[in-house]
Every structure is written in structure tokens, then in C-alpha cells.
Amino acid sequence: MAPVSGAAHDYVVVGGGGAGCVVARRLAERGASVLLLEAGPDDVGREDVADAGAWPAMLGGELDWGVSYAPSPRTAGRRIPLPRGRVLGGSSSTNAMLWYRGHPSDYDGWGVPGWGWADVAPCLERAERVLRIERPRDPHPVATALVDAVEAAGRQGWDGFAELAELTAAAEDDGAGGVRSRRWSTSRAYLRELPPLEDVSGSGSLTVLTGSPALRLEMRDGRASGVVHLLDGQPVTAGVRSGGEVVLCAGAVETPRLLLASGIGDPADLARLGVPVVSALGGVGRNLQDHPLLEGVTLRMPEPRGRTRDNGGGAVWNWRSGKPRSDAPDLHCFVTQAACATPAVAEAHGLDRSDPHLVGLGVGLMGSRSRGHLVVRDVAPGGAVDIHPQLLADPADRAALLQGLRDVIDLADGPVFTALGAQRLTPRPAAHPGLDSCSDTDLEEFMSLACTTFFHACGTAAMGRDDDERAVLDAQLRVRGVDGLRVADASAFPTVPTANTLAAVVTLAERAADLLVPWAVRR
Numbered sequence: 001m002a003p004v005s006g007a008a009h010d011y012v013v014v015g016g017g018g019a020g021c022v023v024a025r026r027l028a029e030r031g032a033s034v035l036l037l038e039a040g041p042d043d044v045g046r047e048d049v050a051d052a053g054a055w056p057a058m059l060g061g062e063l064d065w066g067v068s069y070a071p072s073p074r075t076a077g078r079r080i081p082l083p084r085g086r087v088l089g090g091s092s093s094t095n096a097m098l099w100y101r102g103h104p105s106d107y108d109g110w111g112v113p114g115w116g117w118a119d120v121a122p123c124l125e126r127a128e129r130v131l132r133i134e135r136p137r138d139p140h141p142v143a144t145a146l147v148d149a150v151e152a153a154g155r156q157g158w159d160g161f162a163e164l165a166e167l168t169a170a171a172e173d174d175g176a177g178g179v180r181s182r183r184w185s186t187s188r189a190y191l192r193e194l195p196p197l198e199d200v201s202g203s204g205s206l207t208v209l210t211g212s213p214a215l216r217l218e219m220r221d222g223r224a225s226g227v228v229h230l231l232d233g234q235p236v237t238a239g240v241r242s243g244g245e246v247v248l249c250a251g252a253v254e255t256p257r258l259l260l261a262s263g264i265g266d267p268a269d270l271a272r273l274g275v276p277v278v279s280a281l282g283g284v285g286r287n288l289q290d291h292p293l294l295e296g297v298t299l300r301m302p303e304p305r306g307r308t309r310d311n312g313g314g315a316v317w318n319w320r321s322g323k324p325r326s327d328a329p330d331l332h333c334f335v336t337q338a339a340c341a342t343p344a345v346a347e348a349h350g351l352d353r354s355d356p357h358l359v360g361l362g363v364g365l366m367g368s369r370s371r372g373h374l375v376v377r378d379v380a381p382g383g384a385v386d387i388h389p390q391l392l393a394d395p396a397d398r399a400a401l402l403q404g405l406r407d408v409i410d411l412a413d414g415p416v417f418t419a420l421g422a423q424r425l426t427p428r429p430a431a432h433p434g435l436d437s438c439s440d441t442d443l444e445e446f447m448s449l450a451c452t453t454f455f456h457a458c459g460t461a462a463m464g465r466d467d468d469e470r471a472v473l474d475a476q477l478r479v480r481g482v483d484g485l486r487v488a489d490a491s492a493f494p495t496v497p498t499a500n501t502l503a504a505v506v507t508l509a510e511r512a513a514d515l516l517v518p519w520a521v522r523r
Contacts, residue, residue, distance in 0.1 A: 008239035009035040010204070011516070012227045013247045014214045014258065016040075017090020018186050018502055019489040019509035020249035022127070025190040026513030028197055028206035035238050036206065037229050039213035039254075039381055040086035043187050049093045050183050056312060056338075058094045063087040065382055067253055069453065074392045076448040078344055082290075082387065083455050084251055088210055089187030091251075091455065092502055097183060097311040099133050100318075100499035103328030110494045112463055113475045115511075123510035124503065130194065131506065132184045141420065142305070142359045143314025143335045149416035150317050186506060213381035217246060217262035217485065219278055224262075224485040230381075245484045245516065249509070252457040252491045253374065253385060256285045259461060259472075261379035264482060273379055279481030283472040287462050288372040289496040291332075291454040292391045294405060294447060296340035297361040297412050302421035304356040305337055312337050319407070321367070321400040328498040330367025331404040333411075336360040341426060344449040349426050359422070363408045364454055365401045366498040369394040374460060391451055398444070405443055426450075456501045458490035476515050488512035 009032075013024045016038030024036040040063060043049045048058055058064060060081060069080040085091035101124055104117035197203040209231070218226040218237055224246040226239040240246055248255045259265055263278030265285065270277050313336055318329040339346070339353040340360020346353050370393040377384035392398050405427070411417065412424050427446040429438050438446070461479075464471025471494075473479060477486040490505050497504045 007035075007207075008226075008241045008244075009033045009207070010241055010244040011035070011247060012037065012238050012240055012244075013249055014227055014229075015090065015248065015250035015254065015489065016088045016187065016208065016210070017085060017249060017251060017489070018092040018505045019090075019512075020247075021089060021092075021186040021190045022506055022509035023247055023249055023488050023513050024206055024208075025194065026510065027204070027516060029194075029200045029203045030513075030517055031202050032204040032244075033241075034204065034206045036208045037212050037214055037227065037238070038088050038208070038210045040088065040210065042210045043088045043093045043185065044192075046087075049087065049089070049185070055094055055096055059083045063094055065253070067385060067387060069387050069389050069391070072388070072391065074448060075451045076344060078342075078449075080391075080452050082253075082453055082457060084253060084457075086382075088191075088208070089185035092185040093183070093187060095455065095502065096313065098316065098334075098500040099131070099503050101503050102497035102499040105327040106495070106497040106499070106504070110463075112465060112494060115463070115475065120507050120511055123514065124507040127503070127506045127510050130189045131186070132189075138309060139314040140305070140309045140335070140337050142299075142301075142337065142422075143310075145416050145420055145422075146315040146317060146333070146335050146361070146411070149411045149414055152414070152416055153411065214250070214258055215261065215381065216258065216379070219262065219482070222278075222481075223483040240484065245486060247512065247516075248461075248485070248487045249489045251489050252288070252460045253387065254381070255487055255489055255491045256374065256460045257376050257379060257381075257383070257385065259284050259479070260376050264479060269376070273376065275379065279479065281472050281480060283462060283470045285374045285376065285460050286470070287459040287494075288374055288387070288389055288457060289368065289370070289459040289493070290372075290389045290391065291368055291456045291496065292365050292370075292397065292401060293452050293454045294363040294401065294450040295342045295345065295360070295452055296336075296363055296426075296450055297405075297408050297424065298339045298341050298345075298351060298426045299359050299361070299412060299417065299422040299424055300355070301357050301359060305359055308337050318366070321403050328367065330365060330400060330498055331407070332364040332366045333404070333408050334362045334364075336362060342450055342452055345426055345446070348449055349428060351425060358425075361408050361412060363401070363404050365397055365404065367400065368397050368496065370397050371459075387457075389453070389457070391453070392447070398447070401447065402440065402443055405447065409438075454500065456490075456496060458493040458496050458501060461487050461491040462494045463487075463492050464494060477512055486512065486516075 065084040085094035266282045317333040339358035372390035375386040461472040463473035479485040
């Protein structure tokens with residue numbers, strides 16, 4: 001896999017993350033010559049990556065791009081970190097290891113030909129034969145308590161609350177279930193655990209180059225002809241052979257940055273950045289979506305919580321708010337084997353987040369409607385960017401999340417957690433911290449301090465139908481107005497799925513490889 005400077009390839013895949021590792025491997029095993037460029041280091045031999053429970057310590061560290069959401073009055077003027085993996089495997093090497101398919105209506109709702117549930121389900125099933133999806137073997141007591149509490153609530157008549165039989169179906173149905181323990185990233189699964197390419201009949205070649213950020217695309221006669229990237233700190237060009245393509249898999253922030261650096265985007269944005277227009281696409285950097293998360297409901301246990309198990313959580317719960325929003329469960333709760341509180345919540349409620357007695361329940365909205373945008377200030381890799389997700393901008397989002405918070409408080413105060421000796425510390429009425437009950441006003445104030453992100457940013461280079469002028473991509477993931485260029489990552493989502501996004505990202509990458517197969521097979 002040693003790089004050859006200046007060599008031409010059938011495909012250059014930019015970004016060796018959750019999508020890029022999948023696309024690169026699938027194209028190479030089907031006969032193509034592929035170069036995979038990753039800005040960050042290799043993940044091999046890193047125990048912080050391999051240990052699923054170590055992921056919180058990586059946030060904001062050397063394997064993180066270090067971007068954040070801009071302050072907003074709806075989130076108490078706080079700057080909210082948006083961790084993105086800067087390492088081979090991308091965020092699949094640094095995330096919390098939650099795998100959900102999403103609801104069939106997520107994909108059908110995209111309204112893009114070839115991307116309905118019937119189209120993507122085979123790709124998802126293929127991915128699940130490569131990635132290992134499993135439950136914890138020895139869950140933490142607080143994880144078991146969440147599953148038991150939801151099950152007990154179901155017996156008391158709460159609609160749709162039941163333990164899940166299959167984890168991979170967790171976002172398709174209401175219910176609670178566990179999560180896996182040891183990390184199985186896309187880099188491990190697709191680049192190291194699948195049979196070596198030399199053992200695959202008819203395969204091509206795959207060159208993986210880490211520590212090599214892409215600077216921009218080279219264009220020739222309206223076609224992407226290569227990628228300018230750094231090699232040992234010096235810019236070089238990786239060319240694309242005639243008939244080949246560049247595939248951007250750099251994520252919801254870096255993919256639009258690369259498009260703008262290459263002259264693809266809103267003409268006003270390009271003029272501000274001093275980049276000539278190659279293709280005027282106003283949707284680049286728009287349509288930003290994420291799932292708002294509340295950190296959250298913090299409980300104090302009578303005894304120290306003990307060693308961290310699995311991914312630091314161990315159980316989740318999906319359910320419907322009852323609002324007329326969609327067919328899919330739109331609310332989500334997960335366990336934390338630590339305090340579940342933002343610094344702002346901890347300060348307001350006098351919490352010591354390092355207290356070993358604290359555990360928590362995070363509350364999230366998976367059916368969010370709010371839409372934001374990003375503004376690239378510097379087209380250099382990792383350069384300045386203002387990201388405005390507009391979390392909680394839609395009143396329906398606030399109403400549903402408020403209901404979700406109340407539902408989780410009810411579980412936390414219920415008999416299962418009470419039997420563990422758990423005492424809820426947050427949320428409490430700010431003016432009367434000794435009281436148990438909170439008014440809507442109390443909880444709305446709490447939400448502004450507790451709101452953060454699931455790290456599910458997407459939609460910033462969205463695909464759409466041919467008649468959708470806002471779409472950056474067509475149904476084949478091709479960038480409009482440019483030949484030989486596609487996007488295959490979360491930025492291509494028209495709307496965010498009602499689930500943790502890795503499964504949808506890997507599914508999209510598998511589908512992208514299928515779209516490129518006819519050319520690869522003819523070689």
C-alpha cells in the first residue's frame with residue numbers, strides 16, 4: 001500500500017472515514033485501482049481507538065478535527081463542540097459504537113429515485129455481514145436498569161415500550177436494548193478483516209495514504225481530473241485516469257469545504273473566498289441537520305459506579321413522542337456510566353462531574369426538523385468555519401424534546417431506579433433546587449443549558465431529484481455541473497435519519513460503490 005507520488009488511479013477517494021473505507025475497498029475488490037486519502041493518522045495499534053469505553057477521552061484530542069457549533073440564544077450562548085474523527089476509520093474509530101438501521105420511512109422519505117428502503121436494505125444487510133453488531137456480555141447495572149424500567153413501563157400500559165429482540169432493528173421499532181463493547185470500525189472491518197485483495201479474484205489495487213489532507217480538486221474541461229493533497233507536507237497531485245472519478249467522503253464539514261475550495265458552491269461564497277466559479281450550486285453548506293441531545297438526567301448512586309464497561313453506556317431506548325411527525329420513533333435515551341451533564345448544567349446545579357457515584361440518562365430528539373448552515377472562512381484543511389445548526393429552532397422540536405425529558409424523568413424517578421438507590425440530581429427547579437417537580441419553564445431553561453449534539457451533522461451537500469434546484473447531487477451522487485465527481489458521505493443525506501447515523505453512512509457508501517460498479521466491472 002505504499003504511495004506513489006503523481007501516480008494516476010481509476011478512483012481517488014478523499015476521506016478514510018466511515019464511508020471512505022467502505023467505498024475504497026468495494027471499488028478495489030471489483031477491479032479498480034484506488035487511492036484512499038486520509039488527513040489523520042492510522043488507527044492500527046491504538047488502544048484508545050480499540051477500547052469502546054475510551055471514546056470520551058478522545059473528544060477534542062489529536063484524533064478530533066476540533067470544530068464546534070456557533071453560540072445561539074436557544075442554547076444559552078454556548079459554543080458546542082462537534083467531534084469528528086480525524087483518523088483512519090473517521091468517526092467510526094472515535095464514536096460511541098451505536099448501530100441503528102433507521103426506520104424504512106427515513107429512506108423512503110428522501111424522495112430520491114433509487115434510495116428508498118427497498119433499494120438500500122440489501123446494502124445495509126451486506127454491511128452487517130462485515131461489521132460486527134453485538135450486545136454487551138456483562139452490562140453495567142444502570143444499563144440493565146434502563147431496559148428493566150422501560151419493560152416495566154410497558155407492562156403498566158405505556159404504548160410501544162418493550163425490550164428489543166434484535167439490536168440491529170432498534171431504530172425500526174420502539175423499545176430498549178443493549179449496545180456492543182469492542183470497537184469494530186470501518187477501517188478495521190473493510191481494510192483489515194476482509195480477505196486481502198490479492199486473495200480476491202479479479203480485484204484491483206488499493207493504496208491507503210494517511211496523514212495526507214486534500215487541499216482541492218483539479219479540474220480540466222469541466223471534469224475532476226485529480227486531487228491536490230499534502231504528501232510529507234508538500235502539495236502533490238493524485239491524478240484520475242480517463243473515465244475514472246473522484247469520490248468525496250470527507251464528511252459534513254470537510255466535503256463542502258473541499259467543494260468550495262474547488263469552485264463548487266454558491267457564487268457569493270466563492271467570491272468571498274476568492275475562488276473562481278466552476279459550478280454554481282447554492283446548496284453547498286446549506287441544509288445542515290443534527291440531532292439535539294440533552295445532557296441530561298444525572299443520578300447519584302449510593303455506591304461508586306465501578307469500572308467503565310462496554311462503551312461507557314450499555315443500553316438505549318427509542319420511543320415515539322406521539323406528535324404528528326413521522327412513522328419512526330423520534331425520541332431516544334441512552335445510559336452514561338458518568339454524570340450526564342454539560343459544564344453549564346454542572347455549574348448551575350453545583351455538580352462535580354468527576355464524582356464516581358454519578359450516572360446518567362441522555363435524552364435526544366431523532367426526529368428533528370431544524371435546519372442550519374455552515375460558512376467556510378478558510379478553505380485550508382481544518383481551517384476556520386462557522387457552523388450554525390439551529391438546534392431547537394423549530395417549535396415542534398422543542399415540544400417533542402420537552403416531552404422526552406419528562407418521560408425520562410418519570411423512568412428515573414420510577415421503581416426500578418429507586419430500587420437501585422438512585423437519587424435524581426438534575427434537572428431540578430433552578431429557583432428551588434430542593435424540589436423534585438419541574439415546571440415547563442424550568443425544563444425549557446434546563447434544555448438551553450443541557451442541549452448539545454449527537455455528532456450527527458449531515459445534509460450539507462444533499463442529493464435530490466432532477467427537478468430540485470437546491471440539490472447539490474443527483475440521484476447517482478454526482479455533483480451537478482461537474483463530471484467525474486461524486487459525494488458519498490453524510491453530507492449527501494437529504495434529511496437526517498431517525499437514528500445514530502453510522503449505519504446510514506455505511507449503507508450509503510455500499511450503495512455508492514454499486515453505482516460505480518458498471519465502470520469498474522468493464523475494465
